[in-house]
Amino acid sequence: MIADFIKGKRILLAALISGIAIAAIYAGLQYLIPDTQLYMLTGLLVAWLTGLLLLMWRELHVHIRKQTLERHRWQEAWDGIRDILTFYHPLPPSTTFTIAPDAALYLLRHIMKQQPRLIVELGGGLSTILMAKLIKSKGFDTRIITIESDAVYGEALRKELQQHGVEDLTDLRICPIEPTSLGTWYSIAGNMPKDIDLLLIDGPPKAVAKDSRYPAFPFFEKYLSADASVIADDADRPDMLRTISRWQQKYTQWNTEWVRLSRTIAVFRRG
Incomplete structure (x- = not known):
């Protein structure tokens, strides 16, 4: 949402700079070309500037509308999460790096339906807290292993x-x-427990390396149970689209379901 706001301000700034530049050009041309040609050029410049402003206004409107819809969708998701869980302490603030509320709600519902016995999560945070609270509140016999790269x-x-x-x-x-x-x-030492029922891929950050999350499937595939699910967050990012395409080509026995939320997630299950 912050990114959309900044982008919207950039659009308005670009329109303002364009208007100033055109005014400066027009003022200079008054001394260089005859009045008749100047009138024609003025009409063209006004038409061009009007079209540019309308285009920029439309783009800004689309971003504001998208931001409003996303905020509404996230509020509905938080309402759904609070219907499932009770919080006695504040949760960490949401950022662009944390799981989106609608994806978190999908994850909680998936766990309630499947009741996995072992969850492995790559990249901890809000999702870790929500999953652990769900397991405790429902009394599920479930363990969570969270892999995190940053010690602090x-x-x-x-x-x-x-x-x-x-x-x-x-x-x-x-x-x-x-x-x-x-x-x-991740420098994961030793073997992981077998029969992982749910693998949640939400790390490492994309800045680590090109297609930084690709190793998740090659490393964990042998540890997954027969009925396991793999959920990959941020599936509509360019790097994740490349990664998922590589997974699909190599692991053909796994089917892919695309879940269109505020940030798309991909869910893999054996066919």
């Missing part, structure tokens, strides 16, 4: 889990980003 962020997340009384339900592992045989990725 991981410690902050651990304190959040403590505050919400769910630290014991989450095995939070700090795995720095390092060169591995699969690429620049």
Whole structure:
């Protein structure tokens, strides 16, 4: 939403600069060309500027409308989350890096339906807290392993889990980003438990490396249970579209479902 606001201000600034530039050009041309030609040129410039302003206004309107719809969708999602969970402490603030509320609601409903016994999450945060609270409130026999690359962020997340009384339900592992045989990725030491029922891919950040989340499937595929689901967040990002395409080409036994939310997620299940 902040990005849309900034982009909208840039559109208005571009229109203002264009108007000033055209006015300056027009003022200079008055001394260089005859009046008749100047009138014709003035008409063309006015028509061009009017079209430019209308185009910019339309783009700004689209961004504002998109922002409003997204805010409304997120509010509905939070209402749905609060119908499922009760919060006694404030949650960490939402950012562009945290899971979107509508994706979080989808995740909670998926867990309630499937009741996975083992969840592995790449990239912790708000989703970790919500999943752990759901497991505790419903009494599910479910374990969560969260892989986080940043030690400082991981410690902050651990304190959040403590505050919400769910630290014991989450095995939070700090795995720095390092060169591995699969690429620049989490330095996961040793083997993971087998029979993972849900793999949530929401890390590492895309700034780490090109297609930074690609190694998730090659690494974890052998640990997934027969009925496992894999949920990839931010699936409509260009880097994730490339990554998912590579997964689909290599792991043909897995079917892909695209869930269109404020940020698209991809859900994989064996065919």
